[in-house]
Amino acid sequence: MEILGIKIDNLNMEEVLKRIDSFLKDDQQHYLVTPNPEFLVKAQKDKKFREILNQADLSIPDGVGLIFASWILGQPIKERVAGIDLMEAICERAAQKNWPVFLFGAEEGIAEKATENLKVKYPGLNIRVLRSDLRKGPTLKPQTSILFVALGAPKQEKWIVENLKQMPSVKLALGVGGAFDFISGRIRRAPKLIQKVGIEWLWRFSRQPWRVKRIYNAIVKFPWLVIKSKFIHN
Secondary structure, eight states: OOEEEEOOOOHHHHHHHHHHHHHSSSSSSSEOOOOOOOHHHHHOOOHHHHHHHHHHSSEEEOSSHHHHHHTTTTOOOOOOOOOOHHHHHHHHHHOOOOOOEEEEEESHHHHHHHHHHHHHSSSTOOOEEEEEOTTTTTOTTTOOOEEEEEEEETHHHHHHHHHHGTTTTEEEOOOEEEEEEHHHHHSSSOOOOOOOOTOOOHHHHHHHHOOOOOIIIIIIIIHHHHHHHHHOOO
């Protein structure tokens, strides 16, 4: 399906993980994206970002706003798959299957703390932090399988596309935005009930009021664009 011209794969978490299993068994490189309303708003004016989103091997709906939009457009999405939840699910699988995992990005010390916490949560997880000049790209050892990049959108998605071919050992790359901040404990994630009712944005705004423009794009501009597109297509 498409929302505002952006491809969205209508899959639940279990189906996404099955796809990832198959990706890691073939000899190709793959990148995933987790669009939310803010991504789609940015993509309306950023042609390169729009192309990257539409060319991804999987485009997973991250954001309650996309669920509501899918209802408005008459093509209900099965399930929201939050980027941080997907990252943790992949790490859990990686620990079981011995898939090496690397983290790249975020402020100094954040990825390191996230790595420590993930090792505790998923015993046996082979995970390390990459620190390198972005212009040169990180040097990865041959056995690397999975790379999580936390540079914020659209920078992280553009960086993955520009650098993936220079990292032939990476089978799967995924931009995860602020996931390292949550996993490290630097920022507390909203309680489960708040996540479930779809007002996680309000929780984050109460703790990060400087995000007001981003929240405006997600809860005001995005719905307006969706409603407008529905009337235009009708």
